[in-house]
Amino acid sequence: MHHWHWLIVIYLFLGGLGAGAYLTSFAAEKGWLGKNSRLKRAGYYIAAPVVAIGTALLVLDLGQGLYKPWLLFRLLFNLGSVMTWGVYILSLFIIIGLIKAFLVFKNKTAPSWLTWAGAVLALATGAYTGLLLAVVKAIPFWNSFLMPVLFVASALSTGLSVTALTAHFLEKEGSTDATEGKVHLALVIVEIVIVAIFFGMMAAGAKGPVGAESASLVISGKYAIVFWGYFIALGLLLPLVVFGLEYQRAKQPGRQVVTEPASLGTEITTTAEGSQQSYLVLVTDLAVLVGGFALRALVIFAALPIWDGKLL
Amino acid sequence: MDSAKKISISRRSVLKAGAVATFVLATGITPTMVKADTAQDTPKNPNQIGFMYDQNKCINCKMCAMACKETNNWEEGTEWRRVIVGGKDNKYYLSYSCNHCEDPACASVCPVLAYKKRDKDGIVIHNPDVCVGCKYCMYACPYHVPDFSTATGRINKCHFCYERQDNGEKPACVSKCPTGALSFGVLSELRKAAGATAQLEGMPSPDLTKPSWVLIPKA
Structure with a gap:
Protein backbone atom coordinates (compact mmCIF):
# COMPACT_ATOMS: atom_id res chain seq x y z
CA MET A 1 0.00 0.00 0.00
CA HIS A 2 2.79 2.41 -0.84
CA HIS A 3 1.67 5.08 -3.21
CA TRP A 4 4.84 7.15 -2.94
CA HIS A 5 8.23 5.74 -3.79
CA TRP A 6 11.88 6.74 -4.22
CA LEU A 7 11.21 9.97 -6.10
CA ILE A 8 9.26 11.26 -3.10
CA VAL A 9 11.95 10.02 -0.69
CA ILE A 10 14.59 11.93 -2.66
CA TYR A 11 12.31 14.97 -2.88
CA LEU A 12 11.76 15.07 0.88
CA PHE A 13 15.49 14.61 1.46
CA LEU A 14 16.53 17.33 -1.01
CA GLY A 15 13.91 19.72 0.35
CA GLY A 16 15.44 19.43 3.81
CA LEU A 17 18.98 19.48 2.45
CA GLY A 18 18.51 22.71 0.50
CA ALA A 19 16.70 24.37 3.38
CA GLY A 20 19.46 23.37 5.80
CA ALA A 21 22.18 24.54 3.40
CA TYR A 22 20.63 27.99 3.18
CA LEU A 23 20.27 28.22 6.94
CA THR A 24 23.89 27.09 7.39
CA SER A 25 25.25 29.91 5.24
CA PHE A 26 22.76 32.26 6.83
CA ALA A 27 24.09 31.30 10.27
CA ALA A 28 27.67 31.64 9.02
CA GLU A 29 26.90 35.08 7.60
CA LYS A 30 25.46 36.14 10.95
CA GLY A 31 28.64 34.94 12.65
CA TRP A 32 26.89 32.17 14.57
CA LEU A 33 29.33 29.57 13.24
CA GLY A 34 32.50 31.34 14.33
CA LYS A 35 34.62 34.15 12.98
CA ASN A 36 35.31 34.32 9.23
CA SER A 37 33.55 31.01 8.63
CA ARG A 38 34.20 29.31 5.30
CA LEU A 39 30.51 28.37 5.17
CA LYS A 40 29.27 31.86 4.25
CA ARG A 41 28.69 31.14 0.56
CA ALA A 42 28.56 27.44 -0.28
CA GLY A 43 25.14 26.86 1.32
CA TYR A 44 23.60 29.76 -0.58
CA TYR A 45 24.94 28.40 -3.85
CA ILE A 46 23.49 24.91 -3.47
CA ALA A 47 20.23 25.66 -1.58
CA ALA A 48 17.89 26.73 -4.40
CA PRO A 49 19.24 24.31 -7.04
CA VAL A 50 18.95 21.36 -4.64
CA VAL A 51 15.34 22.24 -3.77
CA ALA A 52 14.59 22.86 -7.45
CA ILE A 53 15.91 19.41 -8.39
CA GLY A 54 13.73 17.88 -5.66
CA THR A 55 10.70 19.77 -6.97
CA ALA A 56 11.41 18.56 -10.51
CA LEU A 57 11.44 14.97 -9.22
CA LEU A 58 8.10 15.61 -7.53
CA VAL A 59 6.66 16.79 -10.82
CA LEU A 60 7.93 13.61 -12.50
CA ASP A 61 6.13 11.59 -9.86
CA LEU A 62 2.80 13.27 -10.60
CA GLY A 63 0.57 11.24 -12.90
CA GLN A 64 0.04 14.33 -15.06
CA GLY A 65 3.49 15.94 -14.63
CA LEU A 66 4.59 15.37 -18.20
CA TYR A 67 1.20 14.56 -19.67
CA LYS A 68 -0.85 17.64 -18.88
CA PRO A 69 1.60 19.98 -17.15
CA TRP A 70 -0.75 22.94 -17.44
CA LEU A 71 -2.88 21.30 -14.76
CA LEU A 72 -0.03 21.90 -12.29
CA PHE A 73 -1.10 25.53 -12.02
CA ARG A 74 -4.05 24.26 -10.05
CA LEU A 75 -1.63 23.11 -7.33
CA LEU A 76 -1.97 26.66 -6.00
CA PHE A 77 -5.74 26.37 -5.57
CA ASN A 78 -6.52 24.61 -2.27
CA LEU A 79 -5.30 26.92 0.46
CA GLY A 80 -6.40 24.33 3.00
CA SER A 81 -4.06 21.65 1.63
CA VAL A 82 -0.57 21.35 3.09
CA MET A 83 0.65 20.33 -0.35
CA THR A 84 -0.54 23.67 -1.72
CA TRP A 85 1.29 25.47 1.08
CA GLY A 86 4.36 23.54 0.02
CA VAL A 87 4.06 24.66 -3.58
CA TYR A 88 3.98 28.29 -2.47
CA ILE A 89 6.81 27.84 0.04
CA LEU A 90 9.10 25.94 -2.32
CA SER A 91 8.47 28.24 -5.29
CA LEU A 92 9.22 31.35 -3.24
CA PHE A 93 12.24 29.72 -1.62
CA ILE A 94 13.71 28.75 -4.97
CA ILE A 95 13.25 32.31 -6.31
CA ILE A 96 14.63 34.07 -3.21
CA GLY A 97 17.40 31.48 -2.90
CA LEU A 98 18.54 32.05 -6.49
CA ILE A 99 18.57 35.83 -6.06
CA LYS A 100 20.53 35.56 -2.82
CA ALA A 101 23.01 33.14 -4.39
CA PHE A 102 23.49 35.47 -7.36
CA LEU A 103 24.15 38.47 -5.12
CA VAL A 104 26.60 36.47 -2.99
CA PHE A 105 28.36 35.29 -6.14
CA LYS A 106 28.66 38.87 -7.38
CA ASN A 107 29.95 39.96 -3.96
CA LYS A 108 27.02 42.33 -3.61
CA THR A 109 25.20 42.90 -0.37
CA ALA A 110 21.73 41.46 -0.44
CA PRO A 111 19.01 43.53 1.22
CA SER A 112 18.52 42.32 4.75
CA TRP A 113 14.82 41.56 4.20
CA LEU A 114 15.72 39.26 1.30
CA THR A 115 18.25 37.28 3.32
CA TRP A 116 15.79 36.97 6.20
CA ALA A 117 12.89 36.06 3.91
CA GLY A 118 15.08 33.30 2.52
CA ALA A 119 15.84 32.04 6.03
CA VAL A 120 12.17 32.01 7.02
CA LEU A 121 11.25 30.23 3.78
CA ALA A 122 14.08 27.74 4.34
CA LEU A 123 12.74 26.91 7.78
CA ALA A 124 9.24 26.64 6.29
CA THR A 125 10.55 24.32 3.56
CA GLY A 126 12.15 22.01 6.12
CA ALA A 127 9.04 21.99 8.30
CA TYR A 128 6.72 21.55 5.32
CA THR A 129 8.32 18.27 4.24
CA GLY A 130 7.39 16.85 7.65
CA LEU A 131 4.03 18.60 7.98
CA LEU A 132 2.91 17.16 4.63
CA LEU A 133 3.02 13.75 6.29
CA ALA A 134 2.03 14.77 9.83
CA VAL A 135 -1.49 15.87 8.85
CA VAL A 136 -2.43 12.48 7.40
CA LYS A 137 -4.59 10.96 10.14
CA ALA A 138 -5.02 7.69 8.27
CA ILE A 139 -1.26 6.97 8.61
CA PRO A 140 -0.63 6.83 12.38
CA PHE A 141 3.16 6.65 11.92
CA TRP A 142 3.13 10.06 10.22
CA ASN A 143 0.39 11.67 12.26
CA SER A 144 2.64 13.29 14.88
CA PHE A 145 3.74 16.87 15.43
CA LEU A 146 7.18 15.43 15.98
CA MET A 147 7.43 14.61 12.29
CA PRO A 148 8.11 18.21 11.14
CA VAL A 149 10.33 18.75 14.17
CA LEU A 150 12.38 15.68 13.33
CA PHE A 151 12.56 16.70 9.67
CA VAL A 152 13.76 20.21 10.56
CA ALA A 153 16.45 18.81 12.87
CA SER A 154 17.60 16.46 10.14
CA ALA A 155 17.44 19.27 7.57
CA LEU A 156 19.72 21.48 9.67
CA SER A 157 22.18 18.65 10.27
CA THR A 158 22.32 17.45 6.65
CA GLY A 159 22.40 21.09 5.45
CA LEU A 160 25.40 21.84 7.64
CA SER A 161 27.16 18.72 6.38
CA VAL A 162 26.53 19.34 2.69
CA THR A 163 27.65 22.94 3.07
CA ALA A 164 30.83 21.88 4.88
CA LEU A 165 31.53 19.31 2.16
CA THR A 166 30.93 21.81 -0.63
CA ALA A 167 32.99 24.48 1.10
CA HIS A 168 35.86 22.02 1.52
CA PHE A 169 36.23 21.79 -2.25
CA LEU A 170 35.08 25.31 -3.12
CA GLU A 171 36.60 27.67 -0.59
CA LYS A 172 40.26 28.52 -0.28
CA GLU A 173 39.79 31.24 2.30
CA GLY A 174 38.00 31.33 5.59
CA SER A 175 38.54 29.15 8.58
CA THR A 176 37.00 26.17 10.28
CA ASP A 177 36.08 27.42 13.69
CA ALA A 178 35.46 25.01 16.56
CA THR A 179 32.01 26.62 16.78
CA GLU A 180 30.98 24.82 13.59
CA GLY A 181 31.65 21.41 15.13
CA LYS A 182 30.03 22.48 18.37
CA VAL A 183 26.84 23.55 16.60
CA HIS A 184 26.76 20.30 14.67
CA LEU A 185 27.28 18.33 17.87
CA ALA A 186 24.32 20.16 19.42
CA LEU A 187 22.16 19.45 16.36
CA VAL A 188 23.03 15.75 16.48
CA ILE A 189 22.22 15.55 20.20
CA VAL A 190 18.87 17.29 19.66
CA GLU A 191 18.06 14.93 16.79
CA ILE A 192 18.93 11.87 18.89
CA VAL A 193 16.59 13.10 21.63
CA ILE A 194 13.76 13.68 19.14
CA VAL A 195 14.33 10.28 17.52
CA ALA A 196 14.30 8.55 20.91
CA ILE A 197 11.07 10.23 21.95
CA PHE A 198 9.40 9.74 18.57
CA PHE A 199 10.20 6.06 18.17
CA GLY A 200 9.80 5.36 21.89
CA MET A 201 6.30 6.78 22.02
CA MET A 202 5.33 5.37 18.64
CA ALA A 203 6.50 1.89 19.69
CA ALA A 204 4.71 2.25 23.02
CA GLY A 205 1.45 2.71 21.12
CA ALA A 206 0.94 6.46 21.64
CA LYS A 207 -0.60 6.53 18.16
CA GLY A 208 -2.35 3.20 18.44
CA PRO A 209 -1.46 -0.34 17.39
CA VAL A 210 -0.81 0.51 13.73
CA GLY A 211 1.66 3.21 14.72
CA ALA A 212 3.39 0.68 16.98
CA GLU A 213 3.47 -1.80 14.10
CA SER A 214 5.16 0.80 11.86
CA ALA A 215 7.70 1.53 14.60
CA SER A 216 8.50 -2.15 15.02
CA LEU A 217 8.97 -2.54 11.25
CA VAL A 218 11.67 0.09 11.60
CA ILE A 219 13.21 -0.88 14.94
CA SER A 220 13.13 -4.67 14.70
CA GLY A 221 11.43 -5.57 11.44
CA LYS A 222 12.46 -5.54 7.82
CA TYR A 223 13.90 -2.02 7.96
CA ALA A 224 15.99 -2.63 11.09
CA ILE A 225 19.29 -2.70 9.18
CA VAL A 226 18.58 0.61 7.49
CA PHE A 227 17.46 2.10 10.79
CA TRP A 228 20.26 0.91 13.08
CA GLY A 229 23.02 0.84 10.47
CA TYR A 230 22.46 3.82 8.19
CA PHE A 231 20.34 6.12 10.28
CA ILE A 232 21.40 5.53 13.90
CA ALA A 233 25.03 4.37 13.55
CA LEU A 234 26.16 6.35 10.48
CA GLY A 235 23.79 9.29 10.66
CA LEU A 236 23.72 9.96 14.41
CA LEU A 237 26.25 8.00 16.50
CA LEU A 238 29.30 8.46 14.25
CA PRO A 239 28.76 12.25 14.13
CA LEU A 240 28.08 12.24 17.87
CA VAL A 241 31.46 10.61 18.52
CA VAL A 242 33.45 12.53 15.91
CA PHE A 243 32.01 15.97 16.65
CA GLY A 244 32.11 15.13 20.35
CA LEU A 245 35.83 14.34 20.22
CA GLU A 246 36.44 17.48 18.17
CA TYR A 247 34.63 19.47 20.80
CA GLN A 248 36.67 17.90 23.61
CA ARG A 249 39.85 18.68 21.69
CA ALA A 250 38.82 22.27 21.01
CA LYS A 251 37.97 22.75 24.69
CA GLN A 252 41.46 21.75 25.83
CA PRO A 253 43.95 23.54 23.63
CA GLY A 254 47.59 22.97 24.47
CA ARG A 255 46.89 19.85 26.51
CA GLN A 256 49.56 17.99 24.60
CA VAL A 257 52.02 20.80 25.11
CA VAL A 258 51.53 20.66 28.85
CA THR A 259 51.63 16.90 29.33
CA GLU A 260 54.20 16.00 26.72
CA PRO A 261 57.63 17.40 26.10
CA ALA A 262 57.71 19.23 22.79
CA SER A 263 59.79 17.39 20.28
CA LEU A 264 59.97 17.08 16.52
CA GLY A 265 58.42 13.59 16.72
CA THR A 266 55.21 14.61 18.46
CA GLU A 267 54.77 17.60 16.18
CA ILE A 268 54.74 15.36 13.14
CA THR A 269 52.31 12.97 14.79
CA THR A 270 50.02 15.85 15.67
CA THR A 271 49.99 17.15 12.11
CA ALA A 272 49.27 13.72 10.69
CA GLU A 273 46.54 13.30 13.27
CA GLY A 274 45.15 16.69 12.31
CA SER A 275 44.80 15.85 8.63
CA GLN A 276 43.38 12.43 9.44
CA GLN A 277 40.95 14.25 11.66
CA SER A 278 39.80 16.52 8.84
CA TYR A 279 39.24 13.52 6.57
CA LEU A 280 37.32 11.87 9.36
CA VAL A 281 35.13 14.97 9.58
CA LEU A 282 34.52 14.85 5.82
CA VAL A 283 33.57 11.19 6.02
CA THR A 284 31.32 12.00 8.95
CA ASP A 285 29.62 14.73 6.93
CA LEU A 286 28.96 12.16 4.21
CA ALA A 287 27.59 9.78 6.84
CA VAL A 288 25.21 12.50 8.06
CA LEU A 289 23.84 12.77 4.51
CA VAL A 290 23.39 8.99 4.29
CA GLY A 291 21.56 9.04 7.64
CA GLY A 292 19.27 11.89 6.57
CA PHE A 293 18.37 10.06 3.38
CA ALA A 294 17.75 6.82 5.30
CA LEU A 295 15.37 8.68 7.63
CA ARG A 296 13.20 9.90 4.72
CA ALA A 297 13.15 6.42 3.19
CA LEU A 298 12.18 4.82 6.52
CA VAL A 299 9.39 7.31 7.10
CA ILE A 300 7.90 6.77 3.65
CA PHE A 301 8.27 2.99 3.47
CA ALA A 302 7.22 2.17 7.04
CA ALA A 303 3.93 4.04 6.62
CA LEU A 304 1.14 1.59 7.40
CA PRO A 305 -2.46 2.64 6.83
CA ILE A 306 -4.82 2.71 9.81
CA TRP A 307 -6.85 -0.01 8.04
CA ASP A 308 -5.11 -2.80 6.13
CA GLY A 309 -8.09 -3.27 3.81
CA LYS A 310 -9.01 -6.64 5.31
CA LEU A 311 -12.27 -7.76 6.83
CA LEU A 312 -11.82 -9.22 10.29
CA MET B 1 36.64 37.71 23.81
CA ASP B 2 36.24 35.46 26.83
CA SER B 3 35.79 32.13 25.14
CA ALA B 4 35.45 30.09 28.34
CA LYS B 5 32.51 32.19 29.44
CA LYS B 6 30.92 31.94 26.03
CA ILE B 7 31.12 28.17 26.08
CA SER B 8 29.68 27.79 29.56
CA ILE B 9 26.75 30.04 28.76
CA SER B 10 25.97 28.23 25.55
CA ARG B 11 26.24 24.83 27.23
CA ARG B 12 23.88 25.83 30.00
CA SER B 13 21.39 27.34 27.59
CA VAL B 14 21.63 24.27 25.39
CA LEU B 15 20.80 22.04 28.37
CA LYS B 16 17.94 24.30 29.38
CA ALA B 17 16.57 24.49 25.86
CA GLY B 18 16.97 20.73 25.62
CA ALA B 19 14.92 20.13 28.76
CA VAL B 20 12.17 22.45 27.59
CA ALA B 21 12.20 20.93 24.12
CA THR B 22 12.04 17.40 25.50
CA PHE B 23 8.98 18.28 27.53
CA VAL B 24 7.28 19.98 24.60
CA LEU B 25 8.08 17.08 22.31
CA ALA B 26 6.91 14.47 24.79
CA THR B 27 3.56 16.17 25.22
CA GLY B 28 3.25 17.03 21.55
CA ILE B 29 3.31 13.61 19.97
CA THR B 30 -0.45 13.51 19.60
CA PRO B 31 -1.58 16.31 17.33
CA THR B 32 -5.02 14.99 16.62
CA MET B 33 -7.12 14.16 19.61
CA VAL B 34 -10.27 12.87 17.98
CA LYS B 35 -13.04 14.27 20.09
CA ALA B 36 -15.52 14.82 17.30
CA ASP B 37 -19.20 14.12 17.55
CA THR B 38 -19.78 10.45 16.94
CA ALA B 39 -20.63 9.30 13.46
CA GLN B 40 -24.13 8.41 14.57
CA ASP B 41 -24.99 12.04 15.20
CA THR B 42 -27.36 13.80 12.88
CA PRO B 43 -25.54 14.68 9.66
CA LYS B 44 -24.62 18.36 9.24
CA ASN B 45 -26.38 18.32 5.89
CA PRO B 46 -29.92 17.01 6.45
CA ASN B 47 -30.06 15.95 2.79
CA GLN B 48 -26.85 13.91 3.00
Missing part, protein backbone atom coordinates in the same frame (compact mmCIF):
# COMPACT_ATOMS: atom_id res chain seq x y z
CA ILE B 49 -27.39 10.57 1.30
CA GLY B 50 -25.48 7.37 1.94
CA PHE B 51 -25.20 3.69 1.16
CA MET B 52 -26.62 1.07 3.49
CA TYR B 53 -25.15 -2.41 3.52
CA ASP B 54 -26.74 -5.35 5.31
CA GLN B 55 -24.12 -8.01 5.93
CA ASN B 56 -26.85 -10.60 6.68
CA LYS B 57 -28.31 -10.36 3.18
CA CYS B 58 -25.15 -10.28 1.08
CA ILE B 59 -24.31 -13.47 -0.84
CA ASN B 60 -20.99 -12.28 -2.35
CA CYS B 61 -22.31 -12.41 -5.92
CA LYS B 62 -20.40 -9.20 -6.80
CA MET B 63 -23.21 -7.99 -9.05
CA CYS B 64 -22.81 -4.53 -7.46
CA ALA B 65 -19.15 -4.23 -8.44
CA MET B 66 -19.80 -5.56 -11.95
CA ALA B 67 -22.71 -3.18 -12.50
CA CYS B 68 -20.57 -0.29 -11.32
CA LYS B 69 -17.70 -1.23 -13.62
CA GLU B 70 -20.02 -1.47 -16.60
CA THR B 71 -21.82 1.78 -15.91
CA ASN B 72 -18.83 3.90 -14.98
CA ASN B 73 -16.11 2.47 -17.25
CA TRP B 74 -13.47 2.18 -14.54
CA GLU B 75 -10.13 3.37 -15.78
CA GLU B 76 -7.55 0.60 -15.89
CA GLY B 77 -6.30 -0.36 -12.44
CA THR B 78 -9.14 1.29 -10.51
CA GLU B 79 -11.92 -0.33 -8.50
CA TRP B 80 -14.80 1.93 -7.56
CA ARG B 81 -16.61 -0.74 -5.57
CA ARG B 82 -15.13 -3.82 -3.97
CA VAL B 83 -16.54 -6.87 -2.26
CA ILE B 84 -14.13 -8.25 0.31
CA VAL B 85 -14.34 -11.51 2.23
CA GLY B 86 -13.17 -12.30 5.75
CA GLY B 87 -14.20 -13.22 9.27
CA LYS B 88 -14.81 -16.68 10.64
CA ASP B 89 -14.53 -19.34 7.90
CA ASN B 90 -14.46 -16.49 5.35
CA LYS B 91 -18.23 -16.27 5.61
CA TYR B 92 -18.40 -12.52 6.14
CA TYR B 93 -18.60 -10.09 3.23
CA LEU B 94 -18.35 -6.36 2.79
CA SER B 95 -19.31 -4.47 -0.32
CA TYR B 96 -18.04 -0.93 -0.13
CA SER B 97 -17.20 2.08 -2.21
CA CYS B 98 -16.79 5.76 -1.38
CA ASN B 99 -18.52 6.70 1.88
CA HIS B 100 -19.13 10.30 0.80
CA CYS B 101 -17.89 11.40 4.22
CA GLU B 102 -19.08 14.45 6.09
CA ASP B 103 -15.41 15.44 6.53
CA PRO B 104 -13.83 13.99 3.39
CA ALA B 105 -10.07 13.69 4.01
CA CYS B 106 -9.47 13.32 0.26
CA ALA B 107 -11.00 16.72 -0.43
CA SER B 108 -9.14 18.45 2.38
CA VAL B 109 -5.70 17.28 1.23
CA CYS B 110 -6.24 17.56 -2.54
CA PRO B 111 -4.05 20.50 -3.65
CA VAL B 112 -5.90 21.08 -6.94
CA LEU B 113 -9.48 21.00 -5.59
CA ALA B 114 -10.39 17.99 -7.72
CA TYR B 115 -12.88 16.87 -5.07
CA LYS B 116 -16.21 18.62 -4.58
CA LYS B 117 -18.83 17.77 -1.98
CA ARG B 118 -22.23 18.63 -3.43
CA ASP B 119 -24.48 20.77 -1.24
CA LYS B 120 -27.57 19.13 -2.71
CA ASP B 121 -26.99 15.62 -1.31
CA GLY B 122 -23.44 15.53 0.07
CA ILE B 123 -22.04 13.35 -2.73
CA VAL B 124 -18.24 13.67 -2.94
CA ILE B 125 -17.38 13.91 -6.64
CA HIS B 126 -13.83 13.67 -7.95
CA ASN B 127 -13.09 15.34 -11.26
CA PRO B 128 -10.37 13.31 -12.99
CA ASP B 129 -9.91 16.01 -15.64
CA VAL B 130 -8.21 18.33 -13.15
CA CYS B 131 -6.49 15.65 -11.05
CA VAL B 132 -2.68 15.90 -11.27
CA GLY B 133 -2.12 12.43 -9.86
CA CYS B 134 -0.17 13.33 -6.71
CA LYS B 135 -1.72 10.40 -4.77
CA TYR B 136 -1.97 12.40 -1.53
CA CYS B 137 -5.65 11.42 -1.23
CA MET B 138 -4.71 7.74 -1.37
CA TYR B 139 -2.87 8.17 1.91
CA ALA B 140 -5.52 10.46 3.41
CA CYS B 141 -8.58 8.23 2.85
CA PRO B 142 -8.80 5.67 5.69
CA TYR B 143 -10.91 3.41 3.45
CA HIS B 144 -8.53 3.21 0.46
CA VAL B 145 -11.25 4.47 -1.83
CA PRO B 146 -9.36 6.69 -4.30
CA ASP B 147 -7.55 4.50 -6.82
CA PHE B 148 -4.78 5.59 -9.15
CA SER B 149 -4.81 4.46 -12.74
CA THR B 150 -1.30 4.05 -14.09
CA ALA B 151 -2.84 3.98 -17.56
CA THR B 152 -4.28 7.49 -17.30
CA GLY B 153 -2.10 8.88 -14.49
CA ARG B 154 -5.01 10.06 -12.40
CA ILE B 155 -7.35 9.13 -9.57
CA ASN B 156 -10.79 7.58 -10.04
CA LYS B 157 -13.47 6.88 -7.48
CA CYS B 158 -17.17 6.28 -6.89
CA HIS B 159 -19.40 9.32 -7.49
CA PHE B 160 -22.61 7.65 -6.32
CA CYS B 161 -23.82 7.65 -9.95
CA TYR B 162 -24.77 11.29 -9.43
CA GLU B 163 -25.82 11.72 -13.05
CA ARG B 164 -28.16 8.73 -12.83
CA GLN B 165 -29.51 10.08 -9.55
CA ASP B 166 -30.09 13.50 -11.11
CA ASN B 167 -32.20 11.67 -13.69
CA GLY B 168 -34.20 9.91 -11.00
CA GLU B 169 -32.41 6.57 -11.33
CA LYS B 170 -30.81 4.47 -8.62
CA PRO B 171 -27.04 4.03 -8.41
CA ALA B 172 -25.99 1.13 -10.67
CA CYS B 173 -24.74 -1.04 -7.79
CA VAL B 174 -27.95 -0.70 -5.80
CA SER B 175 -30.12 -1.34 -8.84
CA LYS B 176 -28.38 -4.66 -9.55
CA CYS B 177 -28.22 -6.05 -5.98
CA PRO B 178 -30.45 -9.18 -6.09
CA THR B 179 -30.90 -9.57 -2.33
CA GLY B 180 -31.42 -6.02 -1.17
CA ALA B 181 -28.18 -6.11 0.83
CA LEU B 182 -27.14 -2.84 -0.74
CA SER B 183 -29.45 0.13 -0.64
CA PHE B 184 -29.20 3.89 -0.41
CA GLY B 185 -31.17 6.79 0.94
CA VAL B 186 -31.16 9.84 3.17
CA LEU B 187 -28.58 9.16 5.84
CA SER B 188 -30.59 10.36 8.84
CA GLU B 189 -33.36 7.92 7.84
CA LEU B 190 -31.00 5.00 7.17
CA ARG B 191 -29.44 5.39 10.61
CA LYS B 192 -32.76 4.55 12.23
CA ALA B 193 -32.46 0.94 11.04
CA ALA B 194 -32.09 -1.68 13.76
CA GLY B 195 -28.47 -2.70 14.41
CA ALA B 196 -27.09 0.16 12.29
CA THR B 197 -23.48 1.15 12.85
CA ALA B 198 -20.77 3.04 10.98
CA GLN B 199 -17.85 0.78 11.85
CA LEU B 200 -16.98 -2.90 11.56
CA GLU B 201 -14.41 -4.47 13.86
CA GLY B 202 -10.86 -3.70 12.76
CA MET B 203 -11.98 -0.88 10.48
CA PRO B 204 -11.19 2.83 10.91
CA SER B 205 -13.03 4.84 13.52
CA PRO B 206 -15.88 6.85 11.96
CA ASP B 207 -14.60 9.83 13.95
CA LEU B 208 -11.81 10.28 11.40
CA THR B 209 -13.91 11.37 8.44
CA LYS B 210 -17.55 10.79 9.52
CA PRO B 211 -18.46 8.41 6.70
CA SER B 212 -22.00 8.57 5.33
CA TRP B 213 -22.61 4.85 5.37
CA VAL B 214 -24.78 2.56 7.41
CA LEU B 215 -23.74 -1.00 8.14
CA ILE B 216 -25.81 -3.76 9.57
CA PRO B 217 -23.27 -6.33 10.78
CA LYS B 218 -24.04 -10.04 10.57
CA ALA B 219 -25.86 -11.05 13.72
